Amino acid sequence: MNDALNNTSPTKSSMYLYLVCLVAALGGFLFGFDTAVISGTISLVKSDFNLSPVSEGWFVSCALLGCIFGVSFSGKLSDRYGRRIVLIISAVLFLTSAIGCMLSVSFTFLIVFRLVGGLGIGVASMVSPLYISEFAPSRLRGMMVSLYQLALTIGIVLAYFSNAYLADHTGVIHNTEVMTRIFSTEVWRAMLGLGALPAGVFLLCLFLVPESPRWLLLQGQERKAADILVKIDGAEAAGREIQAFKAQGDIRKGSIIELFTPVYRKALWIGLLLPFLSQVCGINAVIYYGPRILEQAGFTLNNALGGQVTIGLVNVVFTFVAIFTVDKWGRRPLLMVGIGGAVVSLLIIGALFAFGITSGPWILLFILAFIACFAFSFGPVCWVVVGEIFPNAIRGEAMALATLSLWIGNFLVGQLTPLMLAGLGSSWTFWIFALCCSPALLLTWKLIPETKGRTLEDIEAHWKKDYEH
Template sequence: MIDTINPVSLKKSSAYLYLVCVVAALGGFLFGFDTAVISGTVSLVKNDFSLSAVSEGWFVSCALLGCIIGVSFSGKLSDKYGRKIVLILAAILFVVSALGCMLSGSFTVLIIFRLIGGLGIGVASMVSPLYISEFSPSRYRGMMVSLYQLALTIGIVLAYFSNAYLANHAGDAHRAGSMQTIFSAEVWRAMLGLGALPAAIFLVSLFMVPESPRWLLLKGREQNAKAVLIKIDGEEAAAKEIEAFRAQDDNDDTSLTELFKPVYRKALWIGLLLPFLSQACGINAVIYYGPRILEQAGFTLNNALGGQVTIGLVNVVFTFVAIFTIDKWGRKPLLFAGVGGAVVSLLVIGALFAMGITSGPWILIFILAFISCFAFSFGPVCWVVVGEIFPNAIRGKAMALSTLSLWVGNFLVGQLTPVMLEGLGSSWTFWLFAICCSPALWITWKLLPETKGRSLENIEHYWKETYKGKA
């Protein structure tokens, strides 16, 4: 592996940088695929196991419990044992979950393997963007971390396509034995099991990438870190990175209590609020209810290209806006433009429902406008920011806290949206999403520093100098 090679024999390779970041971003692909694939299996599993409404809800939401547990331990494990080994653990969990769900003989066993998949999602949702953030040179970091969000959106779309394809071809041919059960009689097994293929690719690929250079520096393995840094960005840049790391104060606490000190208070608020608000804006509710709304608007396509896929494709396309602009324009401009556009879109959607304008193109236009605004701002920029703002010594634990905040927001929106739609109506539901989205504009303006082009050590130094200036 690269972190054991003599740095003298290494040369800078841009292709290597992109390749490693793409491998790490596969964690996002599996996150998106596993989250979305469930949509095509719910009715099938309900029929095969004769599920009650409570059991059906548990089948859909049980992975969330696994996510929360996975996030809770992933930060501590990644700080202690390294980012790479924890990513390998996530890949193994994905493989086991996909195969276990495909072969499960009872509903209880199916739930157990769904929980295991949730653990993998929780781990990957934290460690993949963390690894990319620490691995990438500062001038490319925004783009590289955005690859994670891009892979996530692609995973969602491919899950929709694979579900549609397997469902449409379930009765095409007679197969022998268990293959008949998996691909025809109980096609949901094939839908869930298909995730084992990209998970296995992720697992094998991880053995060919290095450990995070900053984690190696934290563990005193400077020569190994230097080898990685030279391969990424050349000898001169590697020397500067190592010198910046050495120049840091060496008396920082490595426990999470460091984050609660006044010097990092703003970083803490950003890390907790920005991920939470990215979910409280209602993105998952809009994606979930989007197809139904688009059908009301008269938007119809064939089974493979329904409303879900359309929304998913818009999500993918506009994530490219962030990839190509985040390191040129900066994090704050994208957040201002995207969050502002999302708030306006949500307000207009609510107004359209209030006025009874639920047919024609307008609902479609503003649903897709909201998705596109989220896709180039909240979606990718949130992951970039939380991977940058925390001090080196506790970045893993701190990012776990941020990711946990995101999953709490995800859970609350999922639980409360049906209640709001029934009790408040569609108009006020979307207006409340707009209200919940709005504080992100204030956070971006007052709390968030522009981190474009800054090294992680420079950002950590910024918090300390800012606090000294106020003291």
């Protein structure tokens, strides 16, 4: 056992592991909340600021521009300055955005603070799962990273509920002119500002969590890393982790160019394609345009909105399937079963629309089946896999590329879904989503290795062995 381990004093604490990972997962909660809360504010903001269609679209989509910029700089920053400090930056951005949107004096200021929120989403969407994947022990890494996706889905559902509650309780708080404006006459301010509460909690908690032990090892801070690893998983496991890391030699001067060499070509393809395909399967089309799709199936608006809440709840519940099975059954089985089920569900939904079978519960039933399949496979397992497959020295920058791929897919779906629904109809829209989803089965079968229970160093070594043979 090395000197750093001999001198460590902490003892293993499962509670410590879970609490730290839950704090990091709050980044996912804020991501989900900030993304979904906009749905309840669009008509209100449009009315208050008398927006043109172009301005309305800019209000909805401007955060995406912030996301792209956020992802672009978060990888390099997290590799250079650490994962924790970049998470703190994301929390500050979320907090600034929520308060700024709530108090905006003009539409221009509202857009500026939505862009700031987008920066926070972009940073959190990359760094939160990265931090958890490096922090959690190998045998629990899948479960811990899946907490990020669970927090994201909970954030979406709570955004729906908070929007509905605030819309139904306008005028409850009216003791001052400012409060009346926020909670009554312009309630969209309260909807957007509510995000300041979880953002503040996230920011405070981040000052209590440690840096990623693998990043510390990359910086040569072995003693600090050993203290954390012992506290996470005990001295024996910590010793194995450090020895495996040292066996790689000096990797502190890694370059993103390495990712484009033949050794890591498969990892690069997985990192770019899996996140992209997880978006073009249509998940956000169902979440964002759920009411419109259900209305086309004959649901009334109130029933459609109720169906959207049901969609959100199913998304949360079935994420637990991944949490409790991803480290037991493995990544590949969950992806194969879930993606296969998603493709079948999308094909059936398209057929129901094509044959006019829109009365009764069938459309909603198979939409929920699609959501359930996504929730225990694509949703969480995508983050697990992309957090594992990249080399230690460039994991931050590599995950930034993967996350950027996800946001490109998200953007395409968001822009094209209304056009497809209007021009092609619901049936062809869902069949196209099924077609776009299908390549993920081939990707999983041919390229993605099973990584359950393997250390990050072992996975990195796998690519080198695979290339040599």
